[in-house]
Amino acid sequence: MDFTAVPILDYSLVGTPAGHSKFVIQLRHALINVGFLYLSNHPVSQDDIDLAISYAPRLFALPQGAKDAMKMTNSPHFMGYSKFGTEFTKGVLDQREQFDFATEHACRWIKPGDPEHHRLWGPCQWPEEKLIPGFREDYGRYLKQVEDLSLKFSSLMAEALGLGPDGLTKFYDPPELMQHRTKILKYPAADGSNIQGVGPHYDIGFLTILLQASGQTGLQVQNLTGEWVDVPPIPGTFVVNIGRALEFVTRGLARATSHRVLSPKGNAPRYSLPFFQNISLDAKLTEHNLEFPAKILALQEARGKISPTESMNFTQFDTEPYGKVHLIGRVKSHPDVAQLHYPEIFEKYFPCGYGGFSKKAVP
Ligand SMILES: O=C(O)CCC(=O)C(=O)O
């Protein structure tokens, strides 16, 4: 049976042995058949969530000059501000404005010849403290809790896939090297039908934890037959989804699910705060062969085929390290940044420049 709604999983079940087993069975179903789930009763402080949500409109309301001072084109690490209408998904302009942040590190690209994806590590661009006092500290505290949850969740996913709780740890760097990414997103309201807030795509890593930070709908996911299913905001929950890297290392057992956001109708913008959990940027995914129990593989068999989709992002895991695949994704999404900082990769993916792409409604 194909899904017509995204399942809700109750994280508080994990607190007792019987509940833990129940949660793992529900998670197995969600990973194999859906690729998306809501997580309720999670351990992230509701006060910190409310604070993070309260900063989003204030951040976008900063004077344009303050936002431009932290523009992403300043940063070879793809951190900072992207004004409305500068980001592409599969060659079509997205209708959103955003700030990108990541776990902060010194840049790991030291000299020519070092892997290019080592330039993804680097400092963030933060707004001046006096313009939005407390934001950096409060948002950092929120992110740390989401990161901790994401790592616990990886362990639960490993159990659900029959690998045991440590079955996925080999894909992660030690904590001092891990770089996770996050965005604060604003989708302005738009008239017209099916305006592309962000186009159909997959996420890259093992999992994404998304906070829908306003009441507006717009997020949709594609089920097995290719129909778009709404994922409306449910207060008190996160949306968790599987990315392409987990799908790759599990040979399709866990489903990465194509999703998109349609611009909200009416007057109010939609805000969201995704947290993209990365694995090691140096990981070569083909070097790890995971063995799954036959009874779990039978569930993949029972799922049947997934209809073809127009989302074909992140296809190079068989030849490139994870970080390089990540970098290629960033180049395609942010060609203006790539043109300045990665001219050779830019040239490869945009041999005719990117000026020809235009606004298009999605069908
Ligand atoms: O804004 C959302 O709800 C989803 C955003 C998303 O899918 C992404 O940025 O990868």
Ligand SMILES: [Fe+2]
């Ligand atoms: Fe996404």
